Amino acid sequence: MIIRKRLALVIITLIVGIGFFLGQAVAxxxxxxxxxxxxxxxxxSLDRVVAALKFGDPLEVLRKDGxxxxxxxxxxxxxxIFANKTTATKPSGxxxxxxxxxxxxxxTESSEATASAGARGLDKVSEGYANRVGxxxxxxxxVDRMTAYQITDQEVEDFLKDGGLGEYAx
Amino acid sequence: MRSKxxxxxxxxxxxxxxxxxAGALWGCAEIQQVAEEHARLSGDDRxxxxxxxxGTLVSGLLPIGYEEEQSIGAAxxxxxxxxxxxxQDQPDLTRYVNLVGRAVALTCDRPDIPYxxxxxxxxxxxxxxxxxxxxxxTRGLLKQIRNEAELAAVLGHEISHVSQKHILEVIQRSKxxxxxxxxxxxxxxxxxxxxxxxxxxxxxxLLDEGLDQSKEIEADTLGVAFAARAGYDPTANLALLNRxxxxxxxxxxxxxxxxxxxxxxxxxQDTLQAHGWKATGVLLxxxxxxxxxxx
Numbered sequence: 001m002i003i004r005k006r007l008a009l010v011i012i013t014l015i016v017g018i019g020f021f022l023g024q025a026v027a028x029x030x031x032x033x034x035x036x037x038x039x040x041x042x043x044x045s046l047d048r049v050v051a052a053l054k055f056g057d058p059l060e061v062l063r064k065d066g067x068x069x070x071x072x073x074x075x076x077x078x079x080x081i082f083a084n085k086t087t088a089t090k091p092s093g094x095x096x097x098x099x100x101x102x103x104x105x106x107x108t109e110s111s112e113a114t115a116s117a118g119a120r121g122l123d124k125v126s127e128g129y130a131n132r133v134g135x136x137x138x139x140x141x142x143v144d145r146m147t148a149y150q151i152t153d154q155e156v157e158d159f160l161k162d163g164g165l166g167e168y169a170x
Numbered sequence: 171m172r173s174k175x176x177x178x179x180x181x182x183x184x185x186x187x188x189x190x191x192a193g194a195l196w197g198c199a200e201i202q203q204v205a206e207e208h209a210r211l212s213g214d215d216r217x218x219x220x221x222x223x224x225g226t227l228v229s230g231l232l233p234i235g236y237e238e239e240q241s242i243g244a245a246x247x248x249x250x251x252x253x254x255x256x257x258q259d260q261p262d263l264t265r266y267v268n269l270v271g272r273a274v275a276l277t278c279d280r281p282d283i284p285y286x287x288x289x290x291x292x293x294x295x296x297x298x299x300x301x302x303x304x305x306x307x308t309r310g311l312l313k314q315i316r317n318e319a320e321l322a323a324v325l326g327h328e329i330s331h332v333s334q335k336h337i338l339e340v341i342q343r344s345k346x347x348x349x350x351x352x353x354x355x356x357x358x359x360x361x362x363x364x365x366x367x368x369x370x371x372x373x374x375x376l377l378d379e380g381l382d383q384s385k386e387i388e389a390d391t392l393g394v395a396f397a398a399r400a401g402y403d404p405t406a407n408l409a410l411l412n413r414x415x416x417x418x419x420x421x422x423x424x425x426x427x428x429x430x431x432x433x434x435x436x437x438x439q440d441t442l443q444a445h446g447w448k449a450t451g452v453l454l455x456x457x458x459x460x461x462x463x464x465x
Binding site: 033034035036055084085091122123124125126128129130132133135136138139140142143145146147149151153155156159160162163164165166167168169 | 240241244245247248249251252256257259264265268269270272273276277279281282286287288304318355358359362365366369398399400401402452454457
């Protein structure tokens with residue numbers, strides 16, 4: 001009797017274990033494809049935002065429903081994301097080993113994040129180039145203004161909303 | 171006596187070379203310098219030169235960094251502006267093109283750098299991209315465009331030249347051919363003429379010869395995908411390509427720098443089919459007429 005009980009326990013443990021293993025093995029992972037993305041409590045753009053996601057974040061897919069996926073983040077937060085904001089393959093825009101090695105080699109180089117945070121017009125090298133090839137002040141000012149032109153991600157988000165684009169589709 | 175000296179020094183070159191290689195690979199220029207200095211002190215100038223050359227070679231093979239890319243991009247942008255009549259100075263239009271461009275760029279494969287958009291004051295039909303996110307569209311092309319989805323497709327095409335670093339590849343090849351193998355911007359500060367030579371080559375390729383056809387097709391394919399991800403009708407690019415195909419006269423100058431239309435249309439159709447994308451009707455023609463046609 002005890003042996004049977006033990007055997008049943010072992011079998012149940014095995015079934016649960018294998019089930020868990022298979023669940024892990026078949027869980028689909030997608031990645032955030034976009035500079036940022038919002039994880040929402042429901043599958044509409046009107047639903048509350050439960051987490052702010054960033055480019056390349058891995059997400060475990062729990063359910064697919066039309067143009068929205070229910071996902072779980074690495075931190076364990078579940079919610080809905082607009083499917084177009086995800087990709088099945090790890091985004092290629094992130095640095096590979098060679099690019100990271102390059103950064104180590106150019107130790108004095110500022111990081112992309114630092115550089116992009118302070119868009120500030122022409123740098124010393126391009127300014128020197130402009131002088132050397134006789135670029136006019138007007139042309140230089142045009143590129144300078146273009147480089148320093150600022151639009152926030154929120155303004156872009158409002159623009160998408162106004163046009164009913166992506167997750168704001170009407 | 172001579173053979174004894176040889177015996178003590180002989181293992182050194184291998185160890186020094188390994189040390190130098192490790193230094194180069196791990197980005198520790200100091201290790202490379204120590205190995206080089208040690209070889210020189212040991213009286214082996216040849217080995218010192220090999221270590222120096224090896225380190226330079228390794229750094230020359232590494233991808234161009236973002237700081238260098240920004241200087242290259244700005245320099246090319248200056249030439250584009252100089253040769254294409256300057257930038258259209260209309261704040262509302264500039265803002266609109268930047269909003270559409272950034273909406274697409276935020277979904278591209280390289281969304282973590284800033285992108286800058288401007289309209290060139292030129293009647294020819296064309297669009298250009300320079301490294302570090304500089305994207306230009308001419309007034310002439312804007313006149314051919316009928317809705318925001320078509321503009322998004324054009325900007326998506328140019329954004330993908332930046333995200334895939336197509337022009338940086340041209341620069342990297344030119345650097346190797348010119349024997350410039352230092353990583354970073356040191357060479358541009360020390361030898362401005364060499365930097366100018368690189369920019370001249372890239373500008374010639376971009377504005378006169380055109381990039382390799384495979385790069386243009388890749389840009390068409392990715393451009394459609396980026397615009398679709400942002401939410402625009404993925405078939406919009408087909409309508410625009412077919413309209414441009416019918417353009418006659420001087421405006422055809424644009425076409426010598428791009429693959430023929432049947433190849434481009436086929437590439438876009440393949441992309442739509444591969445993703446199962448169909449027309450969605452999200453074209454935003456009204457918003458484009460209101461904000462993008464202020465020329």
